[in-house]
Structures are given as C-alpha cells and as structure tokens.
Amino acid sequence: xxxxxxxxxxxxxxxxxxxxxxxxxxxxxxxxxxxxxxxxxxxxxxxxxxxxxxxxxxxxxxxxxxxxxxxxxxxxxxxxxxxxxxxxxxxxxxxxxxxxxxxxxxxxxxxxxxxxxxxxxxxxxxxxxxxxxxxxx
Amino acid sequence: xxxxxxxxxxxxxxxxxxxxxxxxxxxxxxxxxxxxxxxxxxxxxxxxxxxxxxxxxxxxxxxxxxxxxxxxxxxxxxxxxxxxxxxxxxxxxxxxxxxxxxxxxxxxxxxxxxxxxxxxxxxxxxxxxxxxxxxxxxxxxxxxxxxxxxxxx
Numbered sequence: 001x002x003x004x005x006x007x008x009x010x011x012x013x014x015x016x017x018x019x020x021x022x023x024x025x026x027x028x029x030x031x032x033x034x035x036x037x038x039x040x041x042x043x044x045x046x047x048x049x050x051x052x053x054x055x056x057x058x059x060x061x062x063x064x065x066x067x068x069x070x071x072x073x074x075x076x077x078x079x080x081x082x083x084x085x086x087x088x089x090x091x092x093x094x095x096x097x098x099x100x101x102x103x104x105x106x107x108x109x110x111x112x113x114x115x116x117x118x119x120x121x122x123x124x125x126x127x128x129x130x131x132x133x134x135x136x137x
Numbered sequence: 138x139x140x141x142x143x144x145x146x147x148x149x150x151x152x153x154x155x156x157x158x159x160x161x162x163x164x165x166x167x168x169x170x171x172x173x174x175x176x177x178x179x180x181x182x183x184x185x186x187x188x189x190x191x192x193x194x195x196x197x198x199x200x201x202x203x204x205x206x207x208x209x210x211x212x213x214x215x216x217x218x219x220x221x222x223x224x225x226x227x228x229x230x231x232x233x234x235x236x237x238x239x240x241x242x243x244x245x246x247x248x249x250x251x252x253x254x255x256x257x258x259x260x261x262x263x264x265x266x267x268x269x270x271x272x273x274x275x276x277x278x279x280x281x282x283x284x285x286x287x288x289x290x
Contacts, residue, residue: 013190014187014190015184015185015186015187015188015190015196016185016198016199018185019164019186039159040159040160040163041163042159043158043159043160051205053160053164053198053199053206056201057196057199057202058198075191076191079197080230081229081231082197082228082229083229084201084224084227086224089223
C-alpha cells in the first residue's frame with residue numbers, strides 16, 4: 001500500500017495546494033481531497049459562489065495526487081488536456097474531490113474526477129483529463 | 138444601450154471580474170482590456186501558484202482559473218447587452234509548461250452568442266501568442282439572476 005505520509009508530504013510541498021488550502025483524507029486506500037471553505041476561493045462575492053477555477057484547481061490537484069499514488073510517487077504528472085463540466089454552483093462550503101484513473105498507458109493516463117459538497121450524489125463539477133506520466137512499476 | 142455606453146460598461150465590469158473578486162485577488166489576476174466579445178487578462182508569475190516545486194512551473198489550475206476568468210468576461214461582452222454568466226464547460230489543452238518568472242496573458246474571444254449561451258475560444262501565452270502555453274474552448278450560460286447586479290456596478 002502506498003504510504004499516506006508520502007502523498008501528504010508531496011501535497012505540502014506544492015505551493016498551489018497551500019494557496020487553495022486542500023487537505024488529503026484517506027479512508028482505507030481511497031483517497032479524497034478536501035478543500036475547506038475559505039473566503040479567498042470565492043469567485044462571485046454577491047451570490048456568493050466559489051470560483052470555477054478554484055473548483056477546477058481542486059480537481060486538477062486530485063488527479064495529479066491520484067496519479068502520484070498509482071505511479072508510486074515517481075514524479076508529478078503533467079497535464080495534456082482537461083475538460084470540466086460545471087453542474088452546480090459552488091456554495092461557500094467545504095468541497096471534496098475524488099479521482100479515478102480509467103487507464104494508465106505507457107506514457108498517458110486518462111483520469112476522471114468528481115467534485116461535490118454536502119451530497120456525493122449531487123456533484124458540483126466533473127472533470128476528465130489526460131496526463132503525461134511515468135509508468136507505474 | 139449605445140455602442141459607447143456598452144463599451145464603457147464593459148470597462149467598469151472588467152476590473153470587478155479580476156482583481157476585485159477574492160479568488161482573482163488571491164491569485165493576482167489582472168484585468169487588461171475588454172471589447173465587444175473580447176477580453177484580455179493577465180497573471181503575473183507568483184511563487185504561491187507553483188505546481189511542481191522541482192521545475193517551479195505554475196500549476197495548471199492557476200492557468201485554468203485565468204482562462205475561465207478571461208472567457209467569463211468575454212462571454213459577458215458577447216451578448217447584445219452585457220449579461221452575467223456561469224461556466225457550463227471549459228476544455229483546456231496544455232501545450233507546454235509556462236516559463237517560470239513570466240507573466241501569462243489570456244485572450245478570450247466569444248465567436249458566437251445565442252440568446253442564452255456564449256461560445257468561446259481562448260489562448261494563454263507568455264509573450265508570443267503564436268507559441269501558446271494553453272488554449273481553451275468554453276461555453277457559458279447567461280444567468281438572468283445576475284443581470285441586475287451588472288446594472289448596479
């Protein structure tokens with residue numbers, strides 16, 4: 001099993017993760033990324049709503065962290081392309097993201113990410129992306 | 138609304154979409170320019186947005202946010218009357234890593250706006266737009282709810 005401490009350490013060394021304030025959660029081997037509410041992630045103060053970019057940023061970090069786990073932490077994967085669907089307004093609350101690697105090829109990984117707030121069955125955004133990775137052992 | 142009033146309104150909205158939103162301010166996004174269906178914003182290099190400590194390259198998420206923001210303003214400017222918008226879909230291709238230390242510029246263009254939906258393309262580069270860092274394709278939905286806000290800006 002991948003050592004949880006390694007992913008916690010890796011995330012703590014990424015300045016953008018600190019800026020968004022994301023925190024890893026482990027339930028068994030399942031990895032979830034949590035973004036506690038903070039005012040600096042607000043994009044529309046009148047609604048108020050989280051910035052779409054902050055939600056996307058959370059999902060992009062979740063994808064890279066998940067790939068870090070599946071490739072055994074060799075290096076951070078580089079994004080090739082992402083596609084984000086915004087489904088619901090991001091309320092000023094804690095937000096979660098969980099990534100699934102659908103396919104890991106020799107160089108490219110296909111990852112899908114779901115982001116939700118209070119109800120897992122009501123995602124606020126979904127993403128799929130392709131990443132350039134080091135192949136897992 | 139006359140063409141002049143419209144453009145003036147857009148220039149009032151522009152900064153409120155960038156440095157005046159908490160997340161835009163946190164990242165350091167700057168409003169550059171706006172015109173009918175077009176918007177430009179920039180993101181000066183910021184060590185707090187690094188995605189890979191080894192290479193010191195900005196995280197893709199920061200580029201995503203800049204492109205989303207520039208597209209959002211171009212979408213507002215794409216309708217016959219400026220209207221607030223929500224992102225429906227944002228698709229980004231990352232061509233290359235942004236060079237550490239350089240400001241990223243995002244230029245967005247609303248090439249079609251229907252009654253409620255705006256279709257956009259955008260490019261992010263660090264000085265030479267023929268050598269993009271990333272390109273984006275996006276769709277935005279006009280939200281009537283926010284139309285009122287705009288008039289109060």
